[in-house]
Amino acid sequence: MEVREATLDDQSAIQEIAERSLQASYTLSPQTIEGTVHQWYDNDKFTEKLDREDMLILVAEEGGDAVGFSEVVIHDDEAGADLLWLHVHPDHRGGGIGSDLFEAVRSRLQDRGIPQLRGRVLSMNEIGNAFYDDHGFEKVGEGEVEIDGRTYTEALYVEAEPTGLQPITTPEGKTVYVDHDDVDQGSIDVFHVVYNDEARTEQYGYYCAKCESLANAMDAMGRIECDTCGNSRKPTRWDAAYM
Structure with missing residues (x-):
């Protein structure tokens, strides 16, 4: 498996991964999922994301096919970066792709001198919340995110201090x-x-x-x-x- 930065050629694959992943992980209506994917990853929006210096989108690729991606926003101050989404296509789960993507995100941020990575995941996603627990993060609060015109609660995670x-x-x-x-x-x-x-x-x-x-x-x-x-x-x- 290869992890690389996304290009414009990945737009349709990322849309499909996001849609299939949301269907598998959330109890959202098909209309909400379709509207969300279009809102965040249509051609114009995806091009805008790639052009932003404060965003990092990585793609996990197997056999020449994109099977997962991550989306990170980097802040101007010392607040670090937020991992907004980490999607793995349901047909490719179970092989550690999510963990590999996560570690690739942390490695690239460290190379850029980013001091801290925070994680965000909708509170309804039990597996997503467990993912952060498994990777040494702790929940520090909650926020809100708008999806297709509705507001949802998301959990906020930061890397826990080692306790020995x-x-x-x-x-x-x-x-x-x-x-x-x-x-x-x-x-x-x-x-x-x-x-x-x-x-x-x-x-x-x-x-x-x-x-x-x-x-x-x-x-x-x-x-x-x-x-x-x-x-x-x-x-x-x-x-x-x-x-």
Whole structure:
């Protein structure tokens, strides 16, 4: 897979990706989705976006075909940049394309000296919100966005400050270390990776943030479930790439 900056030739593909992605991720009417895609990505609007120095649109390409894209607006002050949209075509989800696009955005912004990346996602998109949690971001507030004449609530995320290791004692009296910088989204709350040593060389299991207990039972597909509260992590073959 290749990630590159968008060109005018990508306009029709980006429209299709956005429309199919919105259909898969949101409970919006077909008319609203069609109006939204036309409002944001018709030929004139897309050309305007590409000409703006404060915007960055990246395209993920596989086999010569565009399969996902991201849209970022960069602010003039020290406020950083906002990731407005990250769309992956539903037929290409599950392979980590969303994560690769996300990391490409961060890399390019770092190269340009942008101090901070914020994320925006509609509050109704549960997978999109979980995506930011999985990538070390925390929700800091809410805003509003107008879509086809209607106002919707969106969640605002910023990258969380690292919190490091926390030593805890297992029921057997062994000291293990909860890594608060390494999390996996569960069905109720996050799981933190737990290590046997401070150097993080050997993994012990997982720590359930919901009930503050250790969970080290994992099936062959990578599914984790907390015996205390039922919090569970989907199999690792499931990918959180969204929109």
